[in-house]
Amino acid sequence: MKDGLRGQHFPDNDAVIAAVRKWLASAGADFYGRGIQALVHRWQKCITNVRPEKQTTFRLQHDNARPHTSLATTAHIAKFGWTVLPHPPYSPELAPSDFHLFGPMKDGLRGQHFPDNDAVIAAVRKWLASAGADFYGRGIQALVHRWQKCITNGGDYVEK
Template sequence: MLCVWWNIDGPVHWELLPRGSTINAALYCDQLRRVAAVLKAKYPDLNYPVVFLHDNARPHVAQATKTVLGELGWDVLPHPPYSPDLAPSDFHLFLSLSSALSGISFNDEAELENWLRQWFASKDRAFYRRGIGKLVERWTEVVNNGGEYIGT
């Protein structure tokens, strides 16, 4: 399982979980702390809160996660249930990644990690900015449609 955190500049942090792994609140909280450390190193002069978007999966809405997000001081955007149309990772990043992976197989995890590293690096900042920009457009469309699902 690939877990990715990204912004308008590109991937902030990503990690591959071992085959068969599932994400629970404890693991997700550990991941958020790792992301926060990377953000702090990458943007040491950041003087405004991180605006964070994730969906309503159980680990994302668990009390432990809410506590960690509060400790980090991150603002969390509300995300309506069952709304992949408002998840840039779904409608932009993973859609493109899935297309690029079509027909490719890997001999081992190291080969996959190397391919992912190269794929992320091959995308320019405009790619990531476009994905986040689409979120603004889609959010506006959902609001204008009374909260109805808009599709991809």
């Protein structure tokens, strides 16, 4: 996207949003599918290097967005022999990034102004590093608790 919008000047935020939306619409599903496949390939390399004994027993949990469920992506994942755990239709109260990560991150970055994308990336990386391992562990444990509540409620909405 950076290359697609490079050199353009925008009079206001609405113009930026319109340009980003136009670029995203023109990117196409194939663009996202290739990105997911590249990410899966990186995960596979990490597993091979860090936990080689898990290569054939690895379980992948991701949402059911179209790039994740495309034929090309599922075939790419199948090459590694991984199990893809089923996922219900998108539910923001059960999506790990939506219920545990983005809220606190938005709170941590609120009120800051960034001169460019690199500054945003640096601030997000700094925030992620400062969150600490226990933050992520608590999020995973809370997710397990929320999933159990969802099962107990027969799939109904789960409040915090």
